[in-house]
Amino acid sequence: MTTKTLNASVAGSAILPALFAVVLGLGIITLAGHVQASALHDAAHDVRHATGFPCH
Amino acid sequence: MTPLTTCATRPVSPATRTMFSRILTSALFAGAAAGLITALLQLLFVQPVLLHAELYESGELVHFGAEAVSAHPELPGFDAMRDGLSIVFTMLTYTGYALVMVALMSLAERMGHEVNARAGILWGIAGFITFHFAPGLSLAPEVPGVAAADIGARQIWWTATVAAAGVAMWLIAFGGNMVSYLIAAALLIAPHAIGAPEPESFTGPVPTEIGALFAARAFGVGLAAWVLLGAFAGYFWQTERKHADAKA
Numbered sequence: 001m002t003t004k005t006l007n008a009s010v011a012g013s014a015i016l017p018a019l020f021a022v023v024l025g026l027g028i029i030t031l032a033g034h035v036q037a038s039a040l041h042d043a044a045h046d047v048r049h050a051t052g053f054p055c056h
Numbered sequence: 057m058t059p060l061t062t063c064a065t066r067p068v069s070p071a072t073r074t075m076f077s078r079i080l081t082s083a084l085f086a087g088a089a090a091g092l093i094t095a096l097l098q099l100l101f102v103q104p105v106l107l108h109a110e111l112y113e114s115g116e117l118v119h120f121g122a123e124a125v126s127a128h129p130e131l132p133g134f135d136a137m138r139d140g141l142s143i144v145f146t147m148l149t150y151t152g153y154a155l156v157m158v159a160l161m162s163l164a165e166r167m168g169h170e171v172n173a174r175a176g177i178l179w180g181i182a183g184f185i186t187f188h189f190a191p192g193l194s195l196a197p198e199v200p201g202v203a204a205a206d207i208g209a210r211q212i213w214w215t216a217t218v219a220a221a222g223v224a225m226w227l228i229a230f231g232g233n234m235v236s237y238l239i240a241a242a243l244l245i246a247p248h249a250i251g252a253p254e255p256e257s258f259t260g261p262v263p264t265e266i267g268a269l270f271a272a273r274a275f276g277v278g279l280a281a282w283v284l285l286g287a288f289a290g291y292f293w294q295t296e297r298k299h300a301d302a303k304a
Contacts, residue, residue, distance in 0.1 A: 014075060015163070016072055017159075018079065020076065021158065021159035022155070022159045022160070024152075024155050025155025025157075028149070029149060029156075031152075032148045032152060036207065043141045043144075044141070044145040046098075047098070047142050047145040049106055049197065049198065049200065049270075050102040050103070050146075051146070051278065052191060052192045054204070054207055056200075056204065
């Protein structure tokens with residue numbers, strides 16, 4: 001394996017998982033904080049107010 | 057050794073898998089721990105203020121009515137269903153924050169910055185400013201019943217402000233030159249100079265004392281929550297590194 005491909009694979013090993021984790025995290029935040037479906041809104045209501053998300 | 061390039065879909069490398077499981081494990085532990093403590097702090101300090109406001113929202117109490125209203129009404133106690141859901145959703149929300157934070161910590165470490173529980177405190181403060189304080193400066197944490205602009209418009213402004221503040225925090229922490237500090241300042245100021253969506257008129261029935269206390273408590277608990285989250289994230293990130301190194 002050449003040095004170049006090694007570097008590329010090290011870069012991939014750091015950035016891909018980080019990117020995936022960020023997307024997953026933002027998805028969870030959106031679900032818990034922003035989605036207005038009434039079941040979700042009612043369940044997360046108090047948390048949204050206390051955590052500073054726009055609610056209602 | 058088989059050249060990797062011959063595979064049409066290259067399998068995920070062990071290093072990538074290790075890194076991902078390290079991010080995931082640290083974030084889950086940090087998010088669950090900080091989320092649980094935060095949920096308890098919110099139930100203790102924020103929820104009573106919210107329940108008090110709801111008495112005015114529902115009309116059970118009336119501000120500036122014929123008679124003066126006691127500032128100490130009897131509030132509903134612990135509600136297993138309602139407060140249980142709040143605990144679950146607080147843990148979920150903080151796990152979401154933790155995933156973003158730990159992912160960025162992994163990149164910072166790659167850039168040569170040490171990440172541990174102590175540095176995590178600064179990460180936590182930056183996270184608080186990004187996700188809570190920056191949007192809350194113009195869209196103040198609101199009690200139920202306050203007048204507010206359209207929810208969609210506020211969510212767009214909230215998201216844009218959080219994104220701008222997040223980039224600003226990164227530039228302040230890692231930019232290291234005057235230009236990046238100036239860009240960061242502009243990103244922090246711009247959303248508030250433009251202005252958040254505001255209601256047409258004030259119709260909130262809740263006394264201003266309750267609204268002010270709610271905003272103060274929400275920010276206070278939020279700061280404590282984020283400092284805990286940052287410290288836990290830094291701590292577990294270090295611990296998981298030792299595990300990963302031991303396995304390698």
